[in-house]
Amino acid sequence: MKEEIIIAGFGGQGVLSMGKVLAYSAIMQDMEVTWMPSYGPEMRGGTANVCVILSDRKIGSPIVTKYDTAIILNQQSLDKFEKSVKPGGLLLYDPSGITRHPERKDIEIAKINAIEVAANVGNSKVYNMAVLGAFLRLRPVVGMENVGKGLRKCIPARYSDLISLNEDAIVKGGESVLIINEI
Amino acid sequence: MDTADIKKPENIVYRKPALITDNVMHYCPGCSHGVVHKLIAEVIDEMGIQESTIGICPVGCSVFAYNYIDIDWEEAAHGRAPALATATKRLCPDKHVFTYQGDGDLASIGTAEIIHACSRGENIVVIFINNGIYGMTGGQMAPTTLIGMKTSTTPYGRDPKLNGFPMVIADMISHLDGTAFITRQSVHTAAAVRKAKSAIRKAFEYSEKNIGLSFVEIVSTCNSGWKMNPVDANKWMVENMFRKYPIGDIKDILK
Amino acid sequence: MKGNEAIAISAIRNGVDGYFGYPITPQSEVMETLMKEKPWETTGMVVLQAESETSAVNMIYGGACCGKKVMTSSSSPGVSLMCEGISYMAGTELPCVIVDVMRGGPGLGTIQPSQSDYDMIVKGGGHGDFHNIVIAPASAQDMYDYVDWGFELAFRYRNPVIILADGIIGQMMEKVEMHPSKPRRTAEEIRRDAPWATTGKTPDRPRNIMTSLSLDSDIQEVFNRKLARKYAEIEANEVKYTEYLTDDAEYLFVAFGCSSRICEAAVDELRQNGVQVGLLRPVTLYPYPFTRIGELASGMKSIMSIELNLGQMVNDVRLAVEGKCPVGFYGRQGGNIFTPEEVVDAFLKFNNLK
Numbered sequence: 001m002k003e004e005i006i007i008a009g010f011g012g013q014g015v016l017s018m019g020k021v022l023a024y025s026a027i028m029q030d031m032e033v034t035w036m037p038s039y040g041p042e043m044r045g046g047t048a049n050v051c052v053i054l055s056d057r058k059i060g061s062p063i064v065t066k067y068d069t070a071i072i073l074n075q076q077s078l079d080k081f082e083k084s085v086k087p088g089g090l091l092l093y094d095p096s097g098i099t100r101h102p103e104r105k106d107i108e109i110a111k112i113n114a115i116e117v118a119a120n121v122g123n124s125k126v127y128n129m130a131v132l133g134a135f136l137r138l139r140p141v142v143g144m145e146n147v148g149k150g151l152r153k154c155i156p157a158r159y160s161d162l163i164s165l166n167e168d169a170i171v172k173g174g175e176s177v178l179i180i181n182e183i
Numbered sequence: 184m185d186t187a188d189i190k191k192p193e194n195i196v197y198r199k200p201a202l203i204t205d206n207v208m209h210y211c212p213g214c215s216h217g218v219v220h221k222l223i224a225e226v227i228d229e230m231g232i233q234e235s236t237i238g239i240c241p242v243g244c245s246v247f248a249y250n251y252i253d254i255d256w257e258e259a260a261h262g263r264a265p266a267l268a269t270a271t272k273r274l275c276p277d278k279h280v281f282t283y284q285g286d287g288d289l290a291s292i293g294t295a296e297i298i299h300a301c302s303r304g305e306n307i308v309v310i311f312i313n314n315g316i317y318g319m320t321g322g323q324m325a326p327t328t329l330i331g332m333k334t335s336t337t338p339y340g341r342d343p344k345l346n347g348f349p350m351v352i353a354d355m356i357s358h359l360d361g362t363a364f365i366t367r368q369s370v371h372t373a374a375a376v377r378k379a380k381s382a383i384r385k386a387f388e389y390s391e392k393n394i395g396l397s398f399v400e401i402v403s404t405c406n407s408g409w410k411m412n413p414v415d416a417n418k419w420m421v422e423n424m425f426r427k428y429p430i431g432d433i434k435d436i437l438k
Numbered sequence: 439m440k441g442n443e444a445i446a447i448s449a450i451r452n453g454v455d456g457y458f459g460y461p462i463t464p465q466s467e468v469m470e471t472l473m474k475e476k477p478w479e480t481t482g483m484v485v486l487q488a489e490s491e492t493s494a495v496n497m498i499y500g501g502a503c504c505g506k507k508v509m510t511s512s513s514s515p516g517v518s519l520m521c522e523g524i525s526y527m528a529g530t531e532l533p534c535v536i537v538d539v540m541r542g543g544p545g546l547g548t549i550q551p552s553q554s555d556y557d558m559i560v561k562g563g564g565h566g567d568f569h570n571i572v573i574a575p576a577s578a579q580d581m582y583d584y585v586d587w588g589f590e591l592a593f594r595y596r597n598p599v600i601i602l603a604d605g606i607i608g609q610m611m612e613k614v615e616m617h618p619s620k621p622r623r624t625a626e627e628i629r630r631d632a633p634w635a636t637t638g639k640t641p642d643r644p645r646n647i648m649t650s651l652s653l654d655s656d657i658q659e660v661f662n663r664k665l666a667r668k669y670a671e672i673e674a675n676e677v678k679y680t681e682y683l684t685d686d687a688e689y690l691f692v693a694f695g696c697s698s699r700i701c702e703a704a705v706d707e708l709r710q711n712g713v714q715v716g717l718l719r720p721v722t723l724y725p726y727p728f729t730r731i732g733e734l735a736s737g738m739k740s741i742m743s744i745e746l747n748l749g750q751m752v753n754d755v756r757l758a759v760e761g762k763c764p765v766g767f768y769g770r771q772g773g774n775i776f777t778p779e780e781v782v783d784a785f786l787k788f789n790n791l792k
Contacts, residue, residue, distance in 0.1 A: 027613050032612075034611070035612070036606065036611075037609055037610075059612075060778075061704075062606060062699060063699075063775050064703075064777065064778070065777045234638045234639060235638050237636045239500070247651075249647045253639065253645050254638075255636035255645050255646045256636065256645065256647045257500060257503040257636055257648045258649030259496065259500075260496060260499075260522055263493070263523075267496055267499055268500060269497055270458060270498065270499075270501040270504075271501065271504055274501050274504055274506045274508070275506075295489055295492070296489070296492075
């Protein structure tokens with residue numbers, strides 16, 4: 001098994017930390033992992049993306065151009081990465097703020113209104129976990145018990161009270177995902 | 184009285200300090216470096232800290248200081264002695280660490296290093312020889328060269344419009360909270376030498392207290408670079424250098 | 439963990455005495471991680487933010503004089519400033535580890551990954567007649583392991599060791615296995631292992647002077663020849679490389695660091711299409727695996743050097759090949775990274791297979 005994932009959106013949406021939780025969860029499942037961020041001066045508001053590769057075997061190149069899954073959280077990223085999804089792959093996106101929706105027919109397309117999920121859970125900061133939950137529902141590449149462990153690795157001990165909130169968002173995100181295009 | 188008689192213990196009135204080696208000094212006759220070396224050697228000997236003292240040499244005339252005082256030495260790149268001293272002291276906090284630097288080394292190429300060592304309050308001693316000129320490279324202008332002073336790169340005298348103004352380092356660093364003891368001394372008379380020695384001793388003692396950096400500036404002559412004989416150089420120093428760089432304590436946080 | 443974090447954690451766990459650094463992208467996580475971990479409270483390791491790279495390297499020069507295990511890390515423009523201290527340490531024969539997480543240049547350049555410091559570090563890294571030992575990690579695990587390996591080499595040969603990494607290896611997060619840790623050496627152990635160090639002059643030995651100055655041409659030449667003997671020993675004993683599918687290969691890629699990972703994927707893709715291609719990854723860049731590349735060259739239709747620069751290591755590949763087969767180059771610059779597909783394309787074009 002090998003899953004090559006690009007997560008892209010605005011800085012501040014939790015793109016990098018979503019990738020980190022996913023990466024740590026996979027490590028808990030004894031998989032090989034690379035997490036390669038774009039980095040730059042834009043700490044907030046600019047574009048941010050991270051490529052996460054999960055695999056049963058040693059990972060060669062951490063740089064790929066075609067992805068099994070693209071998780072897209074803004075228009076710029078959709079324009080940039082829609083064409084990079086492998087045929088038969090998955091494009092998961094958040095429709096808020098999107099003016100041109102994905103058009104490809106040869107890939108699976110799903111949407112998650114994660115702002116709403118986060119609002120229902122009661123904390124806008126768990127936005128990214130709602131998106132992660134949606135992804136894991138469609139592609140259960142890691143077991144939920146390992147996601148819990150990965151989450152605990154990523155959240156500093158002083159914020160441990162926020163773990164259940166994050167877990168809640170993952171579950172609710174999974175329940176709220178809508179498949180738009182099936183192949 | 185022949186040589187054998189002179190060397191008899193009862194006849195000895197003066198001897199070189201135990202920690203000064205037998206190497207022939209390369210300094211010009213009349214140079215202040217030899218006197219300051221002697222004072223440092225005496226202080227280290229009298230305090231009994233030879234085994235715990237590490238000296239850092241500069242680049243400049245005193246680059247070979249390690250040949251003359253019998254302690255462990257590190258030879259820094261030009262201006263970087265305070266950086267070496269910082270790491271040496273932090274990694275070996277039980278040691279006495281001092282740098283020995285000239286005005287080109289400390290006040291020109293090494294300003295960042297000395298100012299930040301002062302600012303961090305490193306528990307080291309800095310001996311700063313200020314003779315207003317680059318001696319080793321043949322008498323070029325230093326940051327401390329006085330206005331009007333002729334050097335090989337200011338052949339018509341230092342002109343502030345062309346070359347800027349002399350830098351008064353000791354006063355500058357006295358405003359930094361990390362400095363504990365700052366003094367300006369000279370070694371041109373026996374009385375001055377005695378005062379300079381007690382200042383150096385105090386600096387080494389302060390460095391044991393972990394209260395910050397101690398800085399001893401020695402206003403010195405460079406009779407070769409100044410193109411004077413030693414006596415005239417001393418006179419010129421008193422009349423000119425002391426006006427810009429007055430002798431005395433500048434800061435002592437324990438007073 | 440990130441490659442940069444692996445450097446920091448490895449330093450703490452492998453008994454490093456001091457780290458002196460200055461912030462610069464893309465390696466600031468090294469010092470940030472160290473400051474967060476507060477090793478001065480556990481192992482006693484000193485961590486200090488210097489006022490410049492120039493100061494940082496001269497601080498490790500001072501620490502190395504004392505026989506301590508000291509290191510710094512920086513990125514290309516910062517390493518340019520450090521070259522002064524690197525030359526002094528080579529000339530004083532001092533052990534230290536310096537990490538260069540390369541970015542695009544020249545000048546301020548970009549902050550994205552690059553391998554453009556190959557020539558600066560492998561061919562020099564400061565003025566004068568000397569070599570750094572240069573090791574090139576290709577994963578976060580390598581970053582972790584090479585800190586300890588670097589100090590081993592540095593102390594065995596009393597020579598600066600440079601870990602030549604890049605923005606990908608520094609920023610990428612991967613699984614890292616942490617081996618049992620090593621304590622810092624005691625003062626007695628340092629006196630025993632580094633009798634040359636400035637540990638304070640005791641009556642039982644002459645004073646130790648750490649200097650690179652001689653002024654006398656004859657003395658300097660004797661010293662230079664001593665260095666030459668040391669480098670010959672390093673070249674004889676320390677060459678390290680890995681090979682991937684070279685047994686039956688008709689074509690060869692040579693690539694180091696992150697490029698070797700990308701080439702591995704390119705090899706897989708070409709093999710799927712029936713092209714018998716292999717990969718040699720130099721792990722040590724100085725000493726360089728000249729002999730092995732020369733041996734392989736005899737059986738190859740061509741060799742390509744794949745680098746994130748304008749073609750620097752390719753000159754060493756040519757030296758190794760000695761005309762036995764054509765040598766090609768493909769590279770990207772400025773912080774752009776080639777994909778495996780791009781490498782495959784370049785390969786097919788160079789070998790007229792397209």
